[in-house]
Amino acid sequence: MKKIFLFLIVFFFTVTTIKAQVKIDKLKPKKIGFLYNYANEKNFIFDDKDYSYNTKTYKIQAFYYLGSWKSLDFELIVQPQYQRIYHQLDNEQFVLPSELNYLEKRTEFTSPKNINLYGFELGFVLKKKLLKNIKFLATIGLGVATIDTSTERLAKGFTFLENGSLGLCYQFYKQTTLYIGSNIGHVSNFDTKKPNNGYSFLGFEVGLQYILN
Numbered sequence: 001m002k003k004i005f006l007f008l009i010v011f012f013f014t015v016t017t018i019k020a021q022v023k024i025d026k027l028k029p030k031k032i033g034f035l036y037n038y039a040n041e042k043n044f045i046f047d048d049k050d051y052s053y054n055t056k057t058y059k060i061q062a063f064y065y066l067g068s069w070k071s072l073d074f075e076l077i078v079q080p081q082y083q084r085i086y087h088q089l090d091n092e093q094f095v096l097p098s099e100l101n102y103l104e105k106r107t108e109f110t111s112p113k114n115i116n117l118y119g120f121e122l123g124f125v126l127k128k129k130l131l132k133n134i135k136f137l138a139t140i141g142l143g144v145a146t147i148d149t150s151t152e153r154l155a156k157g158f159t160f161l162e163n164g165s166l167g168l169c170y171q172f173y174k175q176t177t178l179y180i181g182s183n184i185g186h187v188s189n190f191d192t193k194k195p196n197n198g199y200s201f202l203g204f205e206v207g208l209q210y211i212l213n
Contacts, residue, residue, distance in 0.1 A: 031061075031210060033061040034207060035206070036057070036205065037056070038055070038205075039201040040202070041200060045184070046201065051087065051153065054085070055084065057081055060079065060081070061078070061079045061207070061209070071128055072126055074125065075127060077141075080119070081121060081143075082117070087112075089151070092106040115148060117147045119145030121142065121143025122143060123140065123165075124141070126138045126139075133170055134169070134171075139164065144161070146159070153195055158192060159188060163185040166181055167205070168180055178208060180206050182204055183204065184202050186198055
């Protein structure tokens with residue numbers, strides 16, 4: 001219930017923000033970009049012994065300027081994406097004998113799986129200038145997606161995306177900016193289906209952004 005309540009709050013804020021943005025900028029982005037992200041659960045924060053999981057994410061981005069406050073700028077990122085996921089259950093005991101057809105499930109889920117995820121995410125960016133051509137960025141993202149393969153941790157079909165990123169932007173040539181950052185994320189379906197243990201991961205990301213006239 002807490003996750004659903006949080007989602008409703010973020011959803012309401014998102015809709016309100018988009019409506020305001022449409023009125024101000026008439027859907028014209030200030031920048032466009034492309035981002036690549038690599039993440040996995042084998043890291044100093046998560047490192048779950050039950051399973052292996054890594055993902056390569058490709059995002060097309062459109063940036064909308066929302067406003068500023070003191071030395072901070074705010075942006076909205078609209079970013080459809082594709083994720084190529086590798087997953088394997090390492091501990092077959094995760095599938096309990098109380099589950100229906102548990103032996104078949106153990107055999108299925110301990111086999112390596114390549115999974116496709118197609119998603120749409122909104123990112124809310126806080127940006128602060130550090131040096132002449134360098135800016136610090138903090139981003140919170142929330143999105144929806146569909147995943148094409150069931151595992152012991154997440155059902156096939158509809159799911160949610162939650163992401164947080166910290167990074168730096170360097171404008172190295174006229175209207176072109178390089179972004180480098182780190183990302184922490186989670187994929188789950190808010191208990192709309194079972195199972196819903198979800199995936200949590202940490203990774204790095206790099207992107208290019210082009211400022212439109």
